[in-house]
Amino acid sequence: MPEKKKAKVYRKANTNRTINQMVLFPCTPLELYNMLMNSEQHSEFTEAEAHISSRETGKFTAYDGWIEGKNLELVPGKKIVQYWRGADWPKGHFSIVTFEFFPQKNGSKLIFTQKEVPKQFESEIAKGWKDHYWDKMRAMMEK
Numbered sequence: 001m002p003e004k005k006k007a008k009v010y011r012k013a014n015t016n017r018t019i020n021q022m023v024l025f026p027c028t029p030l031e032l033y034n035m036l037m038n039s040e041q042h043s044e045f046t047e048a049e050a051h052i053s054s055r056e057t058g059k060f061t062a063y064d065g066w067i068e069g070k071n072l073e074l075v076p077g078k079k080i081v082q083y084w085r086g087a088d089w090p091k092g093h094f095s096i097v098t099f100e101f102f103p104q105k106n107g108s109k110l111i112f113t114q115k116e117v118p119k120q121f122e123s124e125i126a127k128g129w130k131d132h133y134w135d136k137m138r139a140m141m142e143k
Helices: 029-037 041-046 119-141
Strands: 016-024 059-062 067-075 079-087 094-106 107-118
Touching: 016 119, 029 067, 029 079, 029 094, 029 107, 029 119, 041 119, 107 119
Parallel strands: none
Antiparallel strands: 016 107, 059 067, 067 079, 079 094, 094 107
């Protein structure tokens, strides 16, 4: 009886990454939510133009159009889920960003997750959230 050849299975290596961050802020969960979802507040802390729809399925841009995406789930003061992409990402590639807000004794805890980040941008984006969002949001709160 002839020996059966095993079919070769080729699997594309997962080239996408997930970023997880936890950040504490001296404000309420609703204030954090509004900083991210209100176009004027977002523009103020980033010092760049932002246009953000307040509806689920609504689109947004930030950092003068460098970031674009779409709202998937919005629960004021509790949760934001969005598609996100940077202008230099592969065409049509979006990540999924989740912001979850939790009240704390002296403010709020933000649990942040970004899935499907292109591997080549992982470290830059992880650092970018700290430098261009969390630090700038804190600085605006201190004004």
